[in-house]
Amino acid sequence: MSNKIADLLSSPFPQMEKPWKLTLYTALIIAVIFFLFQPFGMSSIASYKYPIIGGYVAVTVLATVILGYIFPALFPTYFRDDKWTFGKNILNVVLLCFIIALGNSIYSIFIFGRAASWQIFITMLIYVVMIAPFPWIFITMWHRNILLTKHLKEANQLDHQLSNSTTSEKKVSTTSEEDTHLTFIGNTRDMLDISVKDLIYIESEGNYIKVTYLHDGNVQQKMIRNTLKQIEQMVQSFNHIIRCHRAFLVNTHQVIKIDGNARGYYLTLRNCSQEVPVSRAYTTLIKQMFSS
Numbered sequence: 001m002s003n004k005i006a007d008l009l010s011s012p013f014p015q016m017e018k019p020w021k022l023t024l025y026t027a028l029i030i031a032v033i034f035f036l037f038q039p040f041g042m043s044s045i046a047s048y049k050y051p052i053i054g055g056y057v058a059v060t061v062l063a064t065v066i067l068g069y070i071f072p073a074l075f076p077t078y079f080r081d082d083k084w085t086f087g088k089n090i091l092n093v094v095l096l097c098f099i100i101a102l103g104n105s106i107y108s109i110f111i112f113g114r115a116a117s118w119q120i121f122i123t124m125l126i127y128v129v130m131i132a133p134f135p136w137i138f139i140t141m142w143h144r145n146i147l148l149t150k151h152l153k154e155a156n157q158l159d160h161q162l163s164n165s166t167t168s169e170k171k172v173s174t175t176s177e178e179d180t181h182l183t184f185i186g187n188t189r190d191m192l193d194i195s196v197k198d199l200i201y202i203e204s205e206g207n208y209i210k211v212t213y214l215h216d217g218n219v220q221q222k223m224i225r226n227t228l229k230q231i232e233q234m235v236q237s238f239n240h241i242i243r244c245h246r247a248f249l250v251n252t253h254q255v256i257k258i259d260g261n262a263r264g265y266y267l268t269l270r271n272c273s274q275e276v277p278v279s280r281a282y283t284t285l286i287k288q289m290f291s292s
Helices: 002-010 019-037 049-074 086-112 118-131 133-163 167-177 228-234 280-291
Strands: 181-185 191-195 199-205 208-215 218-224 241-245 248-251 255-261 264-269 275-278
Touching: 002 086, 019 049, 019 133, 049 086, 086 118, 086 133, 118 133, 133 255, 133 264, 133 280, 181 218, 181 228, 191 208, 191 218, 199 228, 228 248, 241 275, 241 280, 248 264, 248 275, 255 280, 264 280, 275 280
Parallel strands: none
Antiparallel strands: 181 191, 199 208, 199 248, 208 218, 241 248, 255 264, 264 275
């Protein structure tokens, strides 16, 4: 049971491509809830009721802006799209509730002239937990399902085109690469010389790159001290070796299947068990490569 929960929390989850949409939709839903149900004792207010309600909605908008724009700018590594998970999304909801409760507490103290106390914050937190997570969860799950449907459909189309590529085209490309070699030279004495046709993919790992390739029909891997950017420049004359992710270069001649998930595509490669992800920034390039 614990393993299933851990797998769920660590499963990939897409971020909103345009955070302003999440801010707008959340604000609209919260505004409707406030005007219809008037929580926080709003129904007992005789004057300036709706401007005060508008203030609480503004606090919600500010909280979503903080989570959607300010925090990702301050902590870009944590909010990386290719590392975003379901667990992080839940943590974001918890953090959203905390920020809204804190903002509403400060706003209530200012508007109603109350003395600051933990009781106000706890009361606000209870109200927020009862209201705020639902529009956020609804919008993010709705967005996830739209992306999942879109990426699965596009991946199936690309995979169909890949499957229909002719055997003669593959023979031509393989023959033209027989005598072409790639030489990977590290910053130390590490060196690897392989045929272009044997390259499967290259992955960045810190200050090293991991080259996965075929040698005598077996998959081999070698770590070389170099950067993916330098290697990308080295292979730029080979149109079929492209960047599909900030951490991956892939030989598209080795791709045998294209599949999709909520975050984008991932590639299954010949003779290789690991699937290579395609990040959002490179989806257009991948679509152009396999559509042509």
